[in-house]
Amino acid sequence: MTAPRFPIEAGHIMVFARAIGDFNPVYFDPTYAATTDVGGIIAPPTFVQASAQYDPDYPLRPHAGEPWIGSGRTASGKPPRRENGDGNVAAGGTGLHAEQHYEYYRPIRSGEVLTLSARLGETWTKEGRRGGQLQFRETITEFRGSDGELVVIARSIGVRTSQRVERQ
Amino acid sequence: MMSIDWSGIKLGSVHQAVVVENLSRTQVIQYAGASGDYNPLHTDEVFATQAAGYPSIFAHGMLVMGMTGRMLTDYVGDGRLTRFGGRFTSQVWPGDSLTATATVAALDQCDGVITVDFEVVTRNQHGETVFAGYASARQ
Numbered sequence: 008m009t010a011p012r013f014p015i016e017a018g019h020i021m022v023f024a025r026a027i028g029d030f031n032p033v034y035f036d037p038t039y040a041a042t043t044d045v046g047g048i049i050a051p052p053t054f055v056q057a058s059a060q061y062d063p064d065y066p067l068r069p070h071a072g073e074p075w076i077g078s079g080r081t082a083s084g085k086p087p088r089r090e091n092g093d094g095n096v097a098a099g100g101t102g103l104h105a106e107q108h109y110e111y112y113r114p115i116r117s118g119e120v121l122t123l124s125a126r127l128g129e130t131w132t133k134e135g136r137r138g139g140q141l142q143f144r145e146t147i148t149e150f151r152g153s154d155g156e157l158v159v160i161a162r163s164i165g166v167r168t169s170q171r172v173e174r175q
Numbered sequence: 176m177m178s179i180d181w182s183g184i185k186l187g188s189v190h191q192a193v194v195v196e197n198l199s200r201t202q203v204i205q206y207a208g209a210s211g212d213y214n215p216l217h218t219d220e221v222f223a224t225q226a227a228g229y230p231s232i233f234a235h236g237m238l239v240m241g242m243t244g245r246m247l248t249d250y251v252g253d254g255r256l257t258r259f260g261g262r263f264t265s266q267v268w269p270g271d272s273l274t275a276t277a278t279v280a281a282l283d284q285c286d287g288v289i290t291v292d293f294e295v296v297t298r299n300q301h302g303e304t305v306f307a308g309y310a311s312a313r314q
Contacts, residue, residue, distance in 0.1 A: 026205040026208070028245065049254055052259050059212060078215065078221035078225070083222060107236070107240055107263075
């Protein structure tokens with residue numbers, strides 16, 4: 008499952024830009040943004056990642072009435088219901104984001120609504136340096152504008168391991 | 176924002192920026208809230224240490240890539256990237272300071288429009304690479 012549509016809202020762009028420490032006013036000040044080459048508020052290059060907010064089943068946020076995988080009375084809750092679109096599984100820390108690639112066709116603009124389509128790419132396995140199998144999985148997501156035009160292609164590679172992840 | 180002098184760009188030109196100093200747990204939480212990814216490995220110290228066996232929570236790879244992207248957009252200007260990607264090569268922990276570097280790897284000019292390919296590397300305060308990738312931009 009992936010978000011079927013991603014409404015691009017100015018407030019969401021503002022809080023996302025703050026979170027990555029980017030205080031470029033093109034991400035929050037419409038008066039300033041109107042004076043720039045892009046002519047209005049646009050989204051930072053990695054903003055499409057936040058389309059997870061619109062995935063109704065996204066496993067890496069708590070859902071009403073369901074146990075959460077993080078700590079409560081005990082250090083661990085329950086495993087996630089399913090993997091997310093990145094092949095990024097939370098349970099026990101065995102899944103992580105290995106690579107991310109973007110192709111940009113035009114800037115994403117505040118006020119538009121993007122349509123998403125995701126497909127599974129390649130999958131492969133590799134022997135980990137510290138032993139154990141590393142399972143890689145690629146997901147390709149196309150973000151399109153209201154005329155069906157390509158805006159961004161995101162290619163994500165998630166890795167799952169049979170043990171705690173030590174990167175490299 | 177200040178951006179690149181396109182006519183002055185040369186093969187091998189280097190642009191570097193400190194993109195975070197002493198990364199706080201709060202900024203990692205802030206990114207969780209904005210992106211929607213509340214993976215407890217990033218947001219829950221008790222889970223990350225006691226249930227998953229890590230020394231602490233650690234940053235989302237996409238927070239590191241987002242901070243790296245800021246170095247790029249400050250350099251090339253708004254809305255000019257055509258490609259940006261890379262690998263997350265090492266975890267980023269609370270307290271880390273990161274420096275992102277773009278090096279001009281290729282230059283092309285077509286119909287008076289300059290396109291640039293960058294090699295992109297983000298390193299922590301120990302000099303370890305945490306993100307290794309590339310980007311391209313159009314004038």
